[in-house]
Amino acid sequence: MSGEPLRSVAPGPQLLSSSIADQLHDILCHRIVTGEYLPGQRLDIQAIAEEFAVSKTPVRDAVFELEADRLVETRPRSGTFVTTMTIQDVHEVCQLRKGIEWVATGIAAATMPIEAVEALRIEAVNAERAAREGDFQPFFKSDTNIHTEIVRASSNSRLLQVRSSVQPFIDWLQFIGATGPERVLGSSRRHMEILDAMAKRDADAAAAAAAVHLDEVEEWTAADLRELGYE
Secondary structure, eight states: OTTSEEOOSSSSOOEEGGGHHHHHHHHHHHHHHTTSSOTTOEEOHHHHHHHTTOOHHHHHHHHHHHHHTTSEEEETTTEEEEOOOOHHHHHHHHHHHHHHHHHHHHHHHHHSOHHHHHHHHHHHHHHHHHHHTTOOHHHHHHHHHHHHHHHHHTTOHHHHHHHHHTHHHHHHHHHHTOSOHHHHHHHHHHHHHHHHHHHTTOHHHHHHHHHHHHHHHHHHHHHHHHHTTOO
């Protein structure tokens, strides 16, 4: 049976028995960051196990990983609940990103192939054009690609691992609307500054632009969340 699809009782994603817990983690993570599971909502471990016709063990393993991601929290004698985001979470994630990406951008400015930098810039230009027309999804995709590929180009697997760990939280912020239209265009401008400096192999300018960008993201995101009623 190993490797064969495990059928969900309800229509939806199917799991492969070779990595049930990992796939459950990804599915539950997606449900959280897209709002299918709401902040403060209790996760029913038994119901999830029944949905995918698996034991509760891989579900608990997946939930353990979600706790490490800070997307859920387990309360003694109460159960496991989707985390309620706070302004402090924004500060912590943005400060972590700045520490990682400031270093990574300086390294990537010297190591990323110029054609890769240009490809990211073309994508960013097209994403900005779409954003001006009211379509923000290309920007979110471009934003993820720029930041991920810059860290990847540092060839530092530990930097990439830590940066990847906060991506679900970033996706969550985008979904709940913590990034207004004016913020998208401001971030797009900074992306261009970073990529243009990298194309010139100017590591200092690229790293400085990345630091300014992430300071702005922290300020803007915290302000937008306050307007949405978060504390």
